[in-house]
Amino acid sequence: MAEFGTMRIKSGLAEMFKGGVIMDVVNAEQAKVAEDAGACAVMALERVPADIRADGGVARMSDPEMINGIQAAVTIPVMAKARIGHFVEAQVLQALEVDYIDESEVLSPADEAHHIDKWKFDVPFVCGATNLGEALRRIGEGAAMIRSKGEAGTGNVIEATRHMRAISGAIRQLAALDPDELYTRAKELGAPLPLVQWVAEHGRLPVVLFTAGGLATPADAAMMMQLGADGVFVGSGIFKSGDPSKRARAIVQATTHFRDAKVIADVSRNLGEAMVGRTNLAPEELLATRGW
Amino acid sequence: MARIGVLALQGAFREHCAVLRRLNHEATEVRTPAELAGVEALVIPGGESTTIDKLLDSSALRAPLLERLAAGMPAFGTCAGLIVLSASAVDATPDQRPLAAIDVVAQRNGYGRQVASFEAPVRLLGDERAMPGVFIRAPRIVAVGPGVEVVATLQGEAVAVASGTIMVATFHPELTEDDRLHRRFAALLA
Numbered sequence: 001m002a003e004f005g006t007m008r009i010k011s012g013l014a015e016m017f018k019g020g021v022i023m024d025v026v027n028a029e030q031a032k033v034a035e036d037a038g039a040c041a042v043m044a045l046e047r048v049p050a051d052i053r054a055d056g057g058v059a060r061m062s063d064p065e066m067i068n069g070i071q072a073a074v075t076i077p078v079m080a081k082a083r084i085g086h087f088v089e090a091q092v093l094q095a096l097e098v099d100y101i102d103e104s105e106v107l108s109p110a111d112e113a114h115h116i117d118k119w120k121f122d123v124p125f126v127c128g129a130t131n132l133g134e135a136l137r138r139i140g141e142g143a144a145m146i147r148s149k150g151e152a153g154t155g156n157v158i159e160a161t162r163h164m165r166a167i168s169g170a171i172r173q174l175a176a177l178d179p180d181e182l183y184t185r186a187k188e189l190g191a192p193l194p195l196v197q198w199v200a201e202h203g204r205l206p207v208v209l210f211t212a213g214g215l216a217t218p219a220d221a222a223m224m225m226q227l228g229a230d231g232v233f234v235g236s237g238i239f240k241s242g243d244p245s246k247r248a249r250a251i252v253q254a255t256t257h258f259r260d261a262k263v264i265a266d267v268s269r270n271l272g273e274a275m276v277g278r279t280n281l282a283p284e285e286l287l288a289t290r291g292w
Numbered sequence: 293m294a295r296i297g298v299l300a301l302q303g304a305f306r307e308h309c310a311v312l313r314r315l316n317h318e319a320t321e322v323r324t325p326a327e328l329a330g331v332e333a334l335v336i337p338g339g340e341s342t343t344i345d346k347l348l349d350s351s352a353l354r355a356p357l358l359e360r361l362a363a364g365m366p367a368f369g370t371c372a373g374l375i376v377l378s379a380s381a382v383d384a385t386p387d388q389r390p391l392a393a394i395d396v397v398a399q400r401n402g403y404g405r406q407v408a409s410f411e412a413p414v415r416l417l418g419d420e421r422a423m424p425g426v427f428i429r430a431p432r433i434v435a436v437g438p439g440v441e442v443v444a445t446l447q448g449e450a451v452a453v454a455s456g457t458i459m460v461a462t463f464h465p466e467l468t469e470d471d472r473l474h475r476r477f478a479a480l481l482a
Contacts, residue, residue, distance in 0.1 A: 001412055001413070002410040002411065002412040003410060003411045003412070004407070004408075004409070004410050005407075006411055008411060008426055008467060009406075009409045009410065009411060009426065009428060012409075012426055012428045012464060012467050013406055013409065013428050013429065015303075015304045015307065015338075015467065016303055016304055016338045016339050016340065016371070016372070016428060016429075017339075017340075018302070018303060018304060018305075018306070018339070019300065019301065019302040019303060019305070019339070020302045020303075020339065020340060020343055035342060035385065036385075036387070037346075038342070038343045038346040038347060038350075039340075039343070040302055040339065040340040040343045041340070071405075075342065075383060075384075075385060075400060075401065076340055076342060076343075077340075077405075077406065077429065094407070097404075097405045097406075097407050098405075098406075099405055099406035099429070100406065122407050123406060123407055124406065249350070252343070252346070252347070252350075253347070253350050253351075256300075256301050256302060256323065256347055256351070257323060257351070260323075
C-alpha cells in the first residue's frame with residue numbers, strides 16, 4: 001500500500017531543505033561541524049571544488065567508505081555527487097542510501113550528450129542549471145530539485161548571480177507571454193512544453209531552486225535569497241575559510257534572516273579570513289559550461 | 293478567521309501559509325520575537341529539526357516561544373515540528389532541546405533514510421475517508437503520556453496526536469490538498 005520514490009516524496013524532501021544551508025564536507029569531523037552549525041544537509045565529497053580546481057585531473061564519485069563515515073557521523077540528510085551521465089555511480093550512491101544525489105558539473109562529466117535518466121531511481125536528484133531551459137530539461141529527466149550552478153570553488157559570487165538572474169528573469173518573462181506563444185518559447189528554451197506551460201501559469205519552477213557556486217560570506221547567501229533562491233549550497237567557502245564553524249553559523253543565520261540587514265551585519269563581524277578565491281578564469285576552467 | 297503564525301526559520305513554511313490562507317486565515321511568517329507576539333497560534337513546519345532548534349536560540353525565540361506555549365497558545369507541528377514540540381526525541385543530537393509542549397516521545401528518522409520515505413493513506417479517527425500521508429524521513433511517535441489523544445493512525449500506529457491546544461503529526465498534510473488537519477487545528481482557536 002505504501003508507495004516509495006514518488007515525485008512528491010522526492011521533491012518533498014527538497015521542500016524541507018528550504019531556507020537552509022547545505023554544506024560541502026570531506027570527512028566526518030567537518031560533517032559534525034556543519035551539523036553543529038545548523039546545516040540542513042551535508043554534501044559528502046572527497047575534495048571541495050577549490051581543491052578539485054587546484055589538483056586538476058579527473059574528479060569522480062567519492063569513496064563509499066568515506067560517504068558511510070559521514071552518514072554515521074551525522075543525523076541530518078547526506079547528499080553525494082555523481083558525474084554527469086554516470087548512471088552507475090548514481091546506482092552505487094542509491095545502494096549506499098544517500099538521501100540526495102547531485103549530478104554535478106563539479107565532477108568530470110562521464111557522458112558528453114546525455115544526463116542520467118533520474119526517473120529510474122528512488123533516491124531524488126538535484127541538478128545544476130545556468131538558465132531556465134537547462135533547469136527544465138533536468139526536471140524533464142526527473143530532477144526533483146535544481147540549483148543554479150554559479151562557478152564552484154572560486155569564492156566569487158558573480159556567476160551565481162548571473163544564473164539566478166537568468167533563471168528568475170526567464171520565469172517572469174514566461175509568465176507575461178500569451179499561451180499561444182509558449183510553443184515557440186519551449187522550442188527556443190529547448191525545454192519540454194508541459195513544463196514551460198506549468199512555469200508560465202505558476203510563475204516559479206515546479207521544484208525547489210537553490211543557489212550554488214562561489215558563495216563565501218553571509219551577505220552572499222542573503223543576496224541569493226533576495227534574488228529568489230529557496231536556500232543555498234556553500235562548498236569551499238566554509239572549510240577554506242579561517243574559522244569554518246563560526247562562518248557556517250553566520251551563513252545559516254543570514255540565510256534565515258536574509259531580509260534583515262542588521263542580523264547580517266551582526267553575524268558578519270569578526271568572521272576571520274574568507275577564502276581567497278579566484279577571478280578571471282580561462283574558458284577551459286569554467287565548470288558551469290559542463291552539462292547539456 | 294484567525295491570525296496564525298508559521299515558524300519560518302527553515303523548512304516548508306510557505307506550504308503551511310498557503311493552506312491556512314486557502315482556509316481564509318491570516319497567515320504570517322514568524323522569524324522574530326516581535327512577529328511571534330503578533331500571532332494567536334503557531335505552526336511549526338517540517339524541515340531539519342536540528343537546524344530549527346539552533347535557530348530558535350540564535351533568533352532569540354526559545355524563551356518567548358516557551359512562554360507563549362505555557363500560556364496556552366495553540367500550536368501545530370508537522371514532521372520536524374513534531375520533534376520540536378515533543379517532550380523528548382530519540383536519536384536527537386546531544387545539544388537538541390525539544391520544547392516539551394506535548395507529552396510525546398519522538399524518534400527521529402523513525403523509518404530510516406530517504407529511500408525509506410513513502411506515501412500511504414492515513415486513517416483519521418472519527419472520519420470514514422482516508423487522508424493522504426506523505427512521510428519524508430519522518431519521525432515516529434514511540435510513546436505518549438496520559439491525556440494525549442490519537443488523531444490519525446497508519447496501520448494502527450499513531451501518526452498524529454493532540455493534547456489540549458497542541459497537535460502534532462509525523463507526516464506532511466501541507467504537501468497535499470487535504471486540509472482536514474489544518475481545519476482541526478484552526479478549530480482549537482475557536
